[in-house]
Amino acid sequence: MLAQIRARMPELSPAERKVADHVLKAPHAIADQPIAQLAALANVSEPTVVRFCKRLGYAGIHGFKMALTRSLAAELPPSPVGVKSNEPLEETAAKVIDRQIATLIHTRNQLSHPRLEQAIECLASASRIELYGHGASGLVAQDAQHKFFRLGMPVAAYTDAHNHAISATIAPPDTVIIAISHTGRSRDLLDSLEVARARSVVVIGITGPGTPLARLADISLHADVDENTDIYTPMLSRLAHLALLDVLAVGVALRSGAEGRERLARIKHTLNQRRDLPDPPETR
Template sequence: MDDLPINTPPEHGSGDADLRQTSALLGRIEASIGDLRKSERAVAEFVLGRPNEVLNISIAELAYRVGVSQPTVARFVNALGFTGFKDFKLRLAQSLASGVPYVHRDVGPDDTLDEVAPKVFNRTIGALISVRNQLDAVRLERAVELITRAGRMEFYGVGNSGIVATDAQHKFFRFGIPSVAYADPHTQGMAATLLEEGDVVVAISASGRTPELIRACELARDAGAGVIAITASGSPLSRVANVVLAADVPEDPDVYAPMTSRIAHLAIIDVLSVSVALASGPELIKRLERTKQTLRDKRIRGFEN
């Protein structure tokens, strides 16, 4: 297999790809809060609450306002992958200038039903726009190449991500690629060992920290298969994948079921399937038309729109 991992962030100054990365910066900060130390988390919360103020103060002033040391601020920016505070402020400025709506209003226990719907929709819309701008065209092209050459596709996800994996398999089997979705970790591990060179695994995980899923992807790569991960950038899962389609989507802490991450993952699957269809040419279009005709034949007559 042509082993070409491209799961590293774009280099500084890489134009559109660089802007796509920075436009999701506030979302990345919020998504990383759970992995930070308590003092670093305080810095993150200050940045999230007052991003414009941060642009106009020094590292010493930020440390003073948060009540932490300057090395703590330095560790915070390093944890996000930046070389220093100046680099971080530059990216933050680009993020705020990109026009991506950032919704930091979660659903609370005192919200009325009139307030719930707008908040849920606004957070989802903001997350989708952020992921759209973050999606890297080079990585997407590489993922499409792996899929169009695949002899077999397997979709892995655990829990809520298992439902997304099933949806993905429902799309891709129509392309004539033998495909299956597994949501059970034990089955994923066994199936991964049976893959061959040229096969492809698409692993889906909001956190990218499920040990069994990561192990299954390692086994798939050992067998010669390519691994495409739809997950958080910088996560353990992203580090074992050949290609990462990043989705840095923070969830509302007061809602106890994943929502925005699931919708973002489904959207990435849609982008991937449409891209594969376009890359596969007219023959695939004819095959898809035949499957569509089969569905038409199963519908009640007289109600077509």
């Protein structure tokens, strides 16, 4: 949540920024501060504190405090993973895997279920699904393409800026685009999505909170991962994005009911036939 507050600073009013600054300076103390005390320490009025909470998507101070407490409880260690060149390999492995586990738990705890439900409904009723992503996000898009393809849905993944620009120009209006980007600020990606949205194509963004992609998307699913992908190869954000797309694919599969299960069974039967090898000839 702290990363979300920092990312949304430009959207806040000057008074709301005072509340944000106070929260960022002493987040662990907020849970024990009544709204009057919080307002006094931030040098703002109590209604300003409530407006700040609502700006972040909470009904009031109580919901904000609960979400902040959960976020701090699942707080991740510093990025990238704190490994050292001279430490034993088992320590390095433990740090890398432990941080990956913590990232997935953090992503689960921060997930917006209403937005997730809305995204699944849009995907289940789409005539076609298209996935846009660059670099590591392109690999995530290709993985998701395989999952939706196995569900029998028309789907394509575009990792080249020219190709997704063409896609955005000609995709039918009942297409749903899933755009994947940790930073959410690739100009080529945003340009294509603006073209698609001008044609009333629904865009689902999988990105960090407060990014340009999050603001542009019709439905934004946040992966709030503290990872500097300007310097480091994406690892944690990639895992979070894969997990979110797995949830979307499973949700769409469940919507397909008996027909979807029968389709998956046929696919499994075809693949099993290709895996079964004849018994080797007997040797005398």
